[in-house]
Amino acid sequence: MKRVMSDWYQKKICGVLLDITGVLYDSGPDGGTAIPGSIDAVKRLKASSLPVRFCTNETTTTRKCLVEKLSKVGFELKETEIFPPIPAICKILQQRNLRPYLIVTDDSRPDFAGIDQTNPNCVVIGDAESNFSYENLNKAFQLLMCLEKPVLFSLGKGKYYKHGGKLVLDAGPFMKALEFACDIQAEVVGKPEPAFFNTAVQDMGISADTCVMVGDDIVGDIGGAQNSGMRGVQVRTGKYRPEDENHPTVKPDGFVDNLAQAVDLILAGQSK
Amino acid sequence: MKRVMSDWYQKKICGVLLDITGVLYDSGPDGGTAIPGSIDAVKRLKASSLPVRFCTNETTTTRKCLVEKLSKVGFELKETEIFPPIPAICKILQQRNLRPYLIVTDDSRPDFAGIDQTNPNCVVIGDAESNFSYENLNKAFQLLMCLEKPVLFSLGKGKYYKHGGKLVLDAGPFMKALEFACDIQAEVVGKPEPAFFNTAVQDMGISADTCVMVGDDIVGDIGGAQNSGMRGVQVRTGKYRPEDENHPTVKPDGFVDNLAQAVDLILAGQSK
Numbered sequence: 001m002k003r004v005m006s007d008w009y010q011k012k013i014c015g016v017l018l019d020i021t022g023v024l025y026d027s028g029p030d031g032g033t034a035i036p037g038s039i040d041a042v043k044r045l046k047a048s049s050l051p052v053r054f055c056t057n058e059t060t061t062t063r064k065c066l067v068e069k070l071s072k073v074g075f076e077l078k079e080t081e082i083f084p085p086i087p088a089i090c091k092i093l094q095q096r097n098l099r100p101y102l103i104v105t106d107d108s109r110p111d112f113a114g115i116d117q118t119n120p121n122c123v124v125i126g127d128a129e130s131n132f133s134y135e136n137l138n139k140a141f142q143l144l145m146c147l148e149k150p151v152l153f154s155l156g157k158g159k160y161y162k163h164g165g166k167l168v169l170d171a172g173p174f175m176k177a178l179e180f181a182c183d184i185q186a187e188v189v190g191k192p193e194p195a196f197f198n199t200a201v202q203d204m205g206i207s208a209d210t211c212v213m214v215g216d217d218i219v220g221d222i223g224g225a226q227n228s229g230m231r232g233v234q235v236r237t238g239k240y241r242p243e244d245e246n247h248p249t250v251k252p253d254g255f256v257d258n259l260a261q262a263v264d265l266i267l268a269g270q271s272k
Numbered sequence: 273m274k275r276v277m278s279d280w281y282q283k284k285i286c287g288v289l290l291d292i293t294g295v296l297y298d299s300g301p302d303g304g305t306a307i308p309g310s311i312d313a314v315k316r317l318k319a320s321s322l323p324v325r326f327c328t329n330e331t332t333t334t335r336k337c338l339v340e341k342l343s344k345v346g347f348e349l350k351e352t353e354i355f356p357p358i359p360a361i362c363k364i365l366q367q368r369n370l371r372p373y374l375i376v377t378d379d380s381r382p383d384f385a386g387i388d389q390t391n392p393n394c395v396v397i398g399d400a401e402s403n404f405s406y407e408n409l410n411k412a413f414q415l416l417m418c419l420e421k422p423v424l425f426s427l428g429k430g431k432y433y434k435h436g437g438k439l440v441l442d443a444g445p446f447m448k449a450l451e452f453a454c455d456i457q458a459e460v461v462g463k464p465e466p467a468f469f470n471t472a473v474q475d476m477g478i479s480a481d482t483c484v485m486v487g488d489d490i491v492g493d494i495g496g497a498q499n500s501g502m503r504g505v506q507v508r509t510g511k512y513r514p515e516d517e518n519h520p521t522v523k524p525d526g527f528v529d530n531l532a533q534a535v536d537l538i539l540a541g542q543s544k
Contacts, residue, residue: 128406129406130405130406130407131406132406132409133402133405133406134400134401134402134403134404134405134441135402137404137441137445138438138440138441141432141439141440141441141445142438142439142440145432145439159452159453159454159455160413160417160453166410166414167413167414167417168410168413168414169406169409169410169413169449169453170453172452172453173409173413173448173449173450173452173453174449176445176448176449176451176452177441177445177446177448177449178445179448180431180444180445180448181431181432181441181442181444181445182431183431
């Protein structure tokens with residue numbers, strides 16, 4: 001039985017935040033595939049009077065390449081509309097004079113080009129895919145154990161995501177591994193941290209209580225959005241699992257079958 | 273300032289449990305090196321009237337190869353004196369009709385020879401070293417997510433150990449990674465589980481309160497032994513770190529510089 005929840009789109013909406021992977025498209029070995037209806041849904045939303053931003057924990061590639069990848073799949077996004085963790089962590093590293101040992105994908109390294117990585121005094125992990133090797137994790141661990149004040153940043157703390165039709169491990173589990181090994185707590189940069197959501201909301205010039213976040217991750221997207229003062233709506237695409245509808249701690253403001261349905265409801269509410 | 277604790281060796285001792293790595297020898301790329309004084313200390317202990325067993329979370333190799341490896345370093349141990357997690361997990365797998373997907377070292381696989389591994393319905397992780405790859409961890413994760421009742425066994429849950437002069441990650445952090453990713457709790461087979469310690473204590477035919485455990489792991493060896501009713505004495509070799517002397521939760525019954533000093537004190541107490 002699917003629950004009926006209508007309150008989320010009947011209340012005032014002044015802007016929309018969208019997750020990318022699992023909402024717009026599913027990633028995969030050949031650049032991924034658009035989720036049916038999502039290309040048109042993004043077009044309709046952008047053609048409306050509502051501002052739209054894309055809030056993603058995507059760290060496997062640069063923002064530039066992400067735009068190109070999405071363009072090939074059929075989405076026309078601008079770099080300035082996308083809020084991923086790497087630009088945010090680079091700002092933090094510079095402000096705090098930190099030099100990271102990075103566990104990230106090779107493809108995402110260009111976005112760290114301006115960051116001094118010599119003689120590291122902190123560790124940054126993103127979704128590193130096969131760079132989550134025993135060797136690299138040991139290097140990070142040994143560095144953290146040598147630091148008087150060990151600092152570990154995790155770009156998001158997602159448990160898993162869908163890649164090439166399969167669920168695969170995200171950065172979160174490896175963050176937990178290093179936290180346990182070193183008896184430390186990581187600083188998360190990315191969803192579900194409210195500070196991260198708020199950057200995108202502020203960029204739209206709206207207040208959080210008039211913003212709707214649409215995502216496929218019950219904890220990272222929905223729980224995080226709600227903790228930031230927004231409404232959180234979960235799509236039944238991407239990493240969605242039926243168990244999410246009875247999640248022990250997070251109750252979405254609404255469920256929709258996909259982004260197209262979410263946009264239908266949002267725009268119907270606007271036209272009243 | 274080193275604390276003086278004498279109570280642990282002045283009370284009755286009827287048997288001794290020794291950890292192997294970090295107490296007898298330090299592992300390393302060339303088979304490892306004996307810790308100074310430990311070869312002689314084991315000889316003296318075995319020549320005394322006290323029974324001795326070796327309780328280890330070593331899972332990188334078979335029990336047979338471990339005996340051979342230790343023999344090359346200078347220790348004469350029998351297979352029957354050594355209690356590692358693999359024989360214990362094999363018994364559990366057979367009793368519960370479980371077929372494991374294994375993340376272990378290639379060298380330890382012969383000890384699982386009698387275990388059906390087709391169409392796996394549980395996951396077993398040991399100290400797998402470089403077999404802790406993103407690919408293998410994803411396979412374990414995907415299997416656990418498909419099982420109606422996911423069962424994850426971790427052979428020990430050590431945070432790290434010393435290998436080739438460096439601290440490297442043990443199985444514990446990877447257990448935490450899979451626990452977090454799948455929202456499950458692993459079953460630990462090995463130290464610090466009392467059931468595991470007790471097998472070795474029972475083999476000596478003594479009661480736990482007359483047994484002394486000597487180890488280098490403040491949580492796995494000392495905390496585990498104390499929770500099993502034994503005294504736990506920490507050596508200042510192996511993975512010992514000065515911070516251990518002010519550990520937030522575990523207070524050893526005694527600290528010694530090395531196994532040789534522990535044996536000196538134990539035998540001096542016996543000769544009274």
